[in-house]
Amino acid sequence: MTTFRDYSGEKKMTDTPDGTASRSAAQTKTLKDLLVGDSAQIVDFLKENDAVRKIEAMGLRRGKKITIMQKMGRGIVVKTSNSRIVITSDVAKDIEVK
Template sequence: MNLEEVKVGAEVMIQDLIGKEEVLRRVEAMGLRRGRKVEVLQKVGRVILLKLNNSRLAISRDIAKNIFVK
């Protein structure tokens, strides 16, 4: 399943990232890497708010569709 499909409040582990190399580098620079656990805090419009460790990140639903989780 991809990150865009995860329900609010669920904690999941990132399994794989796909997409354009420049987008992947930017996503990984934010800390979203394979093996990391994230929690979906909110889905508002085209944005998904995530909790990663003690940080909060906002990513677009388009990017979330390319992040596969378990």
């Protein structure tokens, strides 16, 4: 199966035009790095865009404790309080956790 070009073109942090993500990806632990069963706390969002606004509204907010319930393909099931939210890894990489 050939991969679409779209997926190879994930933007690097330093590419962001607004410059909010000046820290390099290596230093920042993001939600994408977590494994199934891991728990963490959301520290910050590395971007402000519609996807981030949406997940914030859905309950993934700064300071919230999260648990990774399942990962499959690009999908990640994140549990926080009583809600379970599926996000894709291209959104997860913009969520800084500790």
